[in-house]
Amino acid sequence: MSVKRDSFSVSITVGAYGSAFGAAAVAAHFSVLQACLLSLLLFSGASQFAVVGVIAAGGTPINAIATSTLLGTRNGLYGLRLAPLLKLRGWRRIIAAQITIDESTGVALAQNNEADMRKGFWFTGFGVFLFWNLFTLAGALGAQAIGDPSAWGLDAAVPAAFLGLLWPRLSDRKAWVLAGFAIVLALTLTPIVPAGIPIISCTLLAIIIGWRK
Amino acid sequence: MSNFWIAVIGSSALAFTIKVLGASVPESVLSHPRILRINNLIPVALLTALVAVNTFADKTKLVLDNRALGMAAAIALLIAKAPFPVVVVGAALTSALAYRYF
Incomplete structure (x- = not known):
């Protein structure tokens, strides 16, 4: 029930x-x-x-x-x-x-x-x-x-x-750190590369931060 | 075919492919701890980037406008543990008021 x-x-x-x-x-x-x-x-x-x-x-x-x-x-x-x-x-x-x-x-x-x-x-x-x-x-x-x-x-x-x-x-420190880097990377790339690329580039940050335990 | 249709059909087809693959491959293939860790972090990275870009970007220019006030309201509501729809409506209302009066 x-x-x-x-x-x-x-x-x-x-x-x-x-x-x-x-x-x-x-x-x-x-x-x-x-x-x-x-x-x-x-x-x-x-x-x-x-x-x-x-x-x-x-x-x-x-x-x-x-x-x-x-x-x-x-x-x-x-x-x-x-x-x-x-x-x-x-x-x-x-x-x-x-x-x-x-x-x-x-x-x-x-x-x-x-x-x-x-x-x-x-x-x-x-x-x-x-x-x-x-x-x-x-x-x-x-x-x-x-x-x-x-x-x-x-x-x-x-x-x-x-x-x-x-x-x-955003449940742990790692997620907050990643979020902080993602904001910086996405906004830094925005004026330099075509729209959309700044967003997907942040996948790299997830790979780097998730690589080690 | 317009860009909108390409995005709709392409993303739907791939989303479905991933769902079916997940239900069909043997479990051992993707259960490496590193893959699982990265997979949990990818949504954090992409969603944060989407928040930042949809708040502060106008095509390839960085701008500070009514949307930023809307996001400030959203953060305040999330900290106050407001339910999901309240957060979205609160952000929209704040942004709409800012748009009208500034």
Whole structure:
């Protein structure tokens, strides 16, 4: 019972945040259809915001794809962790793959027996998928209706969204040090190299800092 | 095809490929501690860079405008442990007010 309750509350809270994505996408000149397709097909919050954020910053599509894909690599590792638990074959494995994200993995791993873990994964995965897509549409339509994005602060909603995603990850000193270097590197590179490159360059910092224990 | 469509389709296809690969390869391949550590740090690096660039950059120029005030509000709300939607709306409102009055 409490698995379903956990799944539902995570789904609705995270799903509602899809409206911020829909609005941010339209503010960055994506169409409503494109915003909705990103939520349906890409379906990974940070990666979706990255596509929009890089394009909004003037980056090329290749840059947007690369940044978004690097942010999505963790979903692959979640899948790796969940595979022995879900034990799926064929089309079920493909469906499960699409809903393997932070939230479905998080709720699954928080349970204390295998049956609840599987339930947590499916309920949260489908729940977030449903609400995230509905709210994306609502946010996109809303933003389309209001005109000038700056007048409504939508230009600040994008970095605020990134900050909200970043905040819980700043859990130790190493993460803070990395964040500090990333700000310096990204802003130093901004006037020198084409837009989008300063962002993806910060991957190097993660590799350098993560290399040693 | 427009840049927007290339970004939408390309990023979606790769995201799905990664998810399916993760569910299909043997666990030993990617579970080296160094790979796991770096993988945990990549989102920190990229999200921080995205915050910085989306706040202080206008294409390839560095600027200080209404968005910076919005971000200050966001940080204050996060420190006060405000929920996610409140942080985003608070930042947007602050930025919108700054945009209108400065």
